[in-house]
Amino acid sequence: MNARDAILRNLRQRLGADDAARAARVEERLAARQRHLIPARTAGLDRAGLIDLFIGQNAALATEVIRLPAVQDAPRAVARTLAGLNMPARIKIAPSLAHLPWADTGLETQAGAAQDADLVGMTAAQAGIAETGTLMTWSGVDAPTALNFLPDLHFVLLREGDVVATYEDAIDRMRARLNNAMPRSLNFITGPSRTADIEQTIVLGAHGPRRLCILLAP
Amino acid sequence: MKSTAHAFKANAHKALHDATLQGVMDKLKDKFVGKRAGAVAKLPEFEALREEGRAIKDHALAHLDLYLERFEAQVLAAGGQVHWCASPREARETILALCRKVNAKTATKGKSMIGEEIGINPFLAENGIAPIETDLGEYIIQLADEPPSHIIGPAVHKTREQIADLFFEHHRAYGKTARLTEPADMVAEAREILRAKYLAADVGITGANFLIAENGATVIVTNEGNGDLTQILPPMHIVIASIEKIVPTMEDAMTLLRLLARSATGQEFSTYTTFSAGPKRAGDLDGPREFHVVLLDNGRSRLLGTPAQEVLRCIRCGACMNHCPVYQTVGGHAYGWVYPGPIGAALDPHLVGLEEAQHLPNASTFCGRCEEVCPMKIPLPAIMRHWRELAHERGVGSEWPRMGLGLWAFLAKRPRLYGWGVWAAMTALGWWGERRGRFAHLPLARGWTEGRDFPAPEGGSFQAQWRKTKRRHRHEAAR
Numbered sequence: 053m054n055a056r057d058a059i060l061r062n063l064r065q066r067l068g069a070d071d072a073a074r075a076a077r078v079e080e081r082l083a084a085r086q087r088h089l090i091p092a093r094t095a096g097l098d099r100a101g102l103i104d105l106f107i108g109q110n111a112a113l114a115t116e117v118i119r120l121p122a123v124q125d126a127p128r129a130v131a132r133t134l135a136g137l138n139m140p141a142r143i144k145i146a147p148s149l150a151h152l153p154w155a156d157t158g159l160e161t162q163a164g165a166a167q168d169a170d171l172v173g174m175t176a177a178q179a180g181i182a183e184t185g186t187l188m189t190w191s192g193v194d195a196p197t198a199l200n201f202l203p204d205l206h207f208v209l210l211r212e213g214d215v216v217a218t219y220e221d222a223i224d225r226m227r228a229r230l231n232n233a234m235p236r237s238l239n240f241i242t243g244p245s246r247t248a249d250i251e252q253t254i255v256l257g258a259h260g261p262r263r264l265c266i267l268l269a270p
Numbered sequence: 271m272k273s274t275a276h277a278f279k280a281n282a283h284k285a286l287h288d289a290t291l292q293g294v295m296d297k298l299k300d301k302f303v304g305k306r307a308g309a310v311a312k313l314p315e316f317e318a319l320r321e322e323g324r325a326i327k328d329h330a331l332a333h334l335d336l337y338l339e340r341f342e343a344q345v346l347a348a349g350g351q352v353h354w355c356a357s358p359r360e361a362r363e364t365i366l367a368l369c370r371k372v373n374a375k376t377a378t379k380g381k382s383m384i385g386e387e388i389g390i391n392p393f394l395a396e397n398g399i400a401p402i403e404t405d406l407g408e409y410i411i412q413l414a415d416e417p418p419s420h421i422i423g424p425a426v427h428k429t430r431e432q433i434a435d436l437f438f439e440h441h442r443a444y445g446k447t448a449r450l451t452e453p454a455d456m457v458a459e460a461r462e463i464l465r466a467k468y469l470a471a472d473v474g475i476t477g478a479n480f481l482i483a484e485n486g487a488t489v490i491v492t493n494e495g496n497g498d499l500t501q502i503l504p505p506m507h508i509v510i511a512s513i514e515k516i517v518p519t520m521e522d523a524m525t526l527l528r529l530l531a532r533s534a535t536g537q538e539f540s541t542y543t544t545f546s547a548g549p550k551r552a553g554d555l556d557g558p559r560e561f562h563v564v565l566l567d568n569g570r571s572r573l574l575g576t577p578a579q580e581v582l583r584c585i586r587c588g589a590c591m592n593h594c595p596v597y598q599t600v601g602g603h604a605y606g607w608v609y610p611g612p613i614g615a616a617l618d619p620h621l622v623g624l625e626e627a628q629h630l631p632n633a634s635t636f637c638g639r640c641e642e643v644c645p646m647k648i649p650l651p652a653i654m655r656h657w658r659e660l661a662h663e664r665g666v667g668s669e670w671p672r673m674g675l676g677l678w679a680f681l682a683k684r685p686r687l688y689g690w691g692v693w694a695a696m697t698a699l700g701w702w703g704e705r706r707g708r709f710a711h712l713p714l715a716r717g718w719t720e721g722r723d724f725p726a727p728e729g730g731s732f733q734a735q736w737r738k739t740k741r742r743h744r745h746e747a748a749r
Binding site: 055059062063064075077078081082088089091092093147164165166184191192193197219220223234237238239241243244245246250251252255258259 | 405
């Protein structure tokens, strides 16, 4: 008997064998995907209220949030930010953002997977979760995951219409958009990378991005 | 990991006399305790969520076999592989075989308690593969060649100066010549050095905070992003997880995640929570080509149906040890194995044996703080009591306490003999100690008199005084 069979047999001996009632409960639970208690902090908030909460949560996390009048302004906002920080005018963007007007900004822009040399990267978030100011994004052919982690400065484009109240709301959106399929990598990002491993002192940029900048556009 | 739990008493004694460690532990307790309290205060639903968390895990455990099968099916459907291992040895050999398959020279690692349990690092090193810890705390103790002392912050016992020394000594090989003492500078240097290792690694090994049956996803939770760089960049990703990590749905996972960071560090949510399902897909620009989940039993299934089974609800937050007065005083290394503090006292006897871990359930005052703060409502003191009872039944440990308890039980079952014995002892002690009123030394009571005087008895025993008082009341009532 291999380990798999031995372990399962062990479990069934203790939990009650292959019985139909147990199997039915499991199927029911998996199908129902029932939500549990949702914290009340987002209850009754309209889109504007959720956005305010989302921005407030991110302020506490040392994340910069820049509100744009229109999504077309994103490349210019990036260029301005980099100039303000005295950083080289170079950025690696996720292919999903290539359609934005990068040409007039004077930025050297490349679309693709992240390389170590990419100091600045930009990706798109599929949802912003007001509950804790968390971004949700997933992998795809035009959304390479490592671009969220390798760069030193990480820009994220988030649309106001994608700001939701809770994690569960965001997950339901994902299920709807992907026809119930699970992406290869589903990432929740709450603030920039940090560690407190040296005498409990918070230091940003442990391995992931030192700075996180959310561009929030209507 | 090799256990030194049997030497707990000596280890604890050493810890109590380690001035540096005592300084660190003093500062530590306020930080973790205060942060958790702050997070709980900001979430009125926290108590209710604890109950929900308990219900989720209890349901998952009651149907563990079925959820494991579903999880496996989903991993396979996503193009990954699942390897079931009953023992640490099987798990080590499975991981080695996978590494050999891709001719691995180096393997980056996210923090994994299961990795410690099975001793994967020394095993890989013995077999010519260099394991590289990427979590900053794990990296620090890897340099120091020490085991972790806390499950969330493995290097909490280290001071800034000690870490500065370690970096200064080990980073010379990378051309670093300055001894840094500012945390920001040290983190920046570690970031730079580890960046190269992430990119060169042939295999990435992570643990999993949760395994999702619904879609075959493995979940890691980090603040640094080290786990993500470990699992995305190399061509092969190996997840090592124990079987009780299974939760049924995404909704179940999110509820548990609401409890996890708040209980561990006082954050509302950890920086990076990542769900990974299978290897890279057609057209993906990055991601591992191979995705393997190594499922480890190592005695978990044997816990089901026993008085200790609730320990399987643990989500590895570390709140219990943060609030434990014993852990706060002696630190994690004294416990001598992978899991320190109250969870260690509850779990280690099962995993390394009661003989080896016998002191751990006894290293408790049963103050109950651990159970109060456990987000999964694990009855830790009750489980420790279960191990103590089992140890007594099986005759584990020193004869003396058992004989002492046996003698006391003999007397306690014979009240008149007990009463006479107490009267005789009290009279003798009262007579002997009458002059000074107290004893600086007393045979058989060294544990007491080492630190304080023992007062000499005055007057009669409680029972004698009670009888006298009753007689007096009877007289007064009769008049």
